[in-house]
Amino acid sequence: MEQRLRNEAKALLEQGKVDWIIGFESGSLKFATTPLITKDKNDADRLVINPFMVNNLANFLTEVKGRVGIVAKGCDSRSIVSLMQDNKVAREDVVILGVPCRGIIDLSKVERLVGKERDELDDITREGDKVAIKVDGEKKEFLATEALFDNCLACEFPTPQEYDILLGEPSTSVVNKPAAQEKIEKLKEMTPEQRWEFWKNEFSRCIRCYACRNVCPACFCQRCFVEETEPQWVLPVPRWQDNLIFQIVRNIHVAGRCTDCGECERVCPVNIPLRSLTKEMYDLVDELFHYKAGMDKEAAPLLIAYEYAEAEDLFR
Amino acid sequence: MRQGTEWEPKLVGFLCKWCSYAGADLAGTSRKKYPANIRIIKVPCSGRVDPLFILKALRLGFDGVLVSGCHPGECHYQTGNYRARRRVAITKKFLEYVGIEPQRVQASWVSASEGGKFTEVVAEVTKGLKEIGPNQLFSQERQGDGTKAT
Known part of the structure; x- marks a missing residue:
């Protein structure tokens, strides 16, 4: 799969079909990958495909000019389609190199499983439903569901929905929906006061670095409301009230664009369980309007589309 | 609030100029009485x-927010109220999940000829707000937080 990707990427650049290739290369830290954005066909040999390619590369699509060949997992491809629905990118300007995904390994979960830092591990490989970890010359096996990101456990479409070249056979993901939904279910059992208290506590940690917003392919406003000064909607200093309003409104703004790629939660430096907000919104739009983000490039975006009668019970 | 007076909820109403605002006007010219709790x-x-308006109002200490527009099919701009409907619906549901009482975010369809309905809506919403009490969601009692909600 990896070799095929390199060949395809090289060919695309050589034939001038694309100006840019956006993919993954090995990062400087062990196991980690980092985005590779290049115009040089010789760089194609640095492209990798492995279970550590966390980033949602759709985020870079709006930042480069020209035609782009982009590596996309299932969730990423939906983010790309979502951008097309919003007329942020044109279909003909993108060559989607689809990667059938089997779930991305969460290195922090692996560290917790084996009780060691990632630097001390020799190797991590995915074997069927298992994740094999080699440490001190010893091989330990764990269920994949224990080592994958939460959002991967709830993955509905691991194979890209929209692609030009599919690198490999369509895949089925290893899902464990109860585990992926656990935090949200716990919150729903609480009283509204307890839930508010919970978020109050979580967001008093927020430092307003805006990593969640910047990493989000659905957050593409040129000017975010938090930076507006006239009127100043929220104070720029990190106080829980404003932090929470920022995140609530961000979630409402990306409703129908969020594909549950889990990037916001992953990048949060203070580990706020942001996916407990985004996933709830994801389910909410499905429940209310039977809408799933990024499934159909011809469809009108959620907040533009309408039907004559819907959500009537919420209006007087 | 002055001492000795009963607490009255503060409600902010975002009214569409083509229908609900005129509806409120009609209520007034028809000498109909509705609670003075609403700020239009x-x-x-x-x-x-924008859902941001709703959050901002709650952040400023308003006890409730009412969004009111034209009935489905009657929008002056054809589709504005349909879009409002989707936005308000997800906002209401999502805020409920985060822990804000659903009574605080209200929406209604009131046409320019429905002065009577407007008074009813405001009365009902105000009654609902009195039941759940003042908005202390963003109040300041948290440790070392000197924010002023103004």
């Missing part, structure tokens, strides 16, 4: 209401 803000269309 005229918007060009209910579709103008």
Whole structure:
């Protein structure tokens, strides 16, 4: 799969079909990958495909000019389609190199499983439903569901929905929906006061670095409301009230664009369980309007589309 | 609030200028009485209401927010109220999940001829707000937090 990707990427650049290739290369830290954005066909040999390619590369699509060949997992491809629905990118300007995904390994979960830092591990490989970890010359096996990101456990479409070249056979993901939904279910059992208290506590940690917003392919406003000064909607200093309003409104703004790629939660430096907000919104739009983000490039975006009668019970 | 007086909820109403605002006007010219708890803000269309407005109002200490626009099919701009409907619906449901009482975010369809309905809506919403009490969601009692909600 990896070799095929390199060949395809090289060919695309050589034939001038694309100006840019956006993919993954090995990062400087062990196991980690980092985005590779290049115009040089010789760089194609640095492209990798492995279970550590966390980033949602759709985020870079709006930042480069020209035609782009982009590596996309299932969730990423939906983010790309979502951008097309919003007329942020044109279909003909993108060559989607689809990667059938089997779930991305969460290195922090692996560290917790084996009780060691990632630097001390020799190797991590995915074997069927298992994740094999080699440490001190010893091989330990764990269920994949224990080592994958939460959002991967709830993955509905691991194979890209929209692609030009599919690198490999369509895949089925290893899902464990109860585990992926656990935090949200716990919150729903609480009283509204307890839930508010919970978020109050979580967001008093927020430092307003805006990593969640910047990493989000659905957050593409040129000017975010938090930076507006006239009127100043929220104070720029990190106080829980404003932090929470920022995140609530961000979630409402990306409703129908969020594909549950889990990037916001992953990048949060203070580990706020942001996916407990985004996933709830994801389910909410499905429940209310039977809408799933990024499934159909011809469809009108959620907040533009309408039907004559819907959500009537919420209006007087 | 002055001492010795009963607490009255403060409600902010975002009313569409083509229907609900005129409806409120009609209520007034028809000498109909509705609770003075509502502070009306005229918007060009209910579709103008960004969920951010609702959050900002709650942040400023308003006890409730009412978004009111034209009945489905009657929007002056054809589709503004449909868009408002989707936005308000997800906002209401999502805020409920985060822990804000659903009574605080209200929406209604009131046409320019429905002065009577407008008084009813405001009365009902105000009654609901009195039941749940003052908005202390963003109040300041948290440790070392010197924010002023103004």
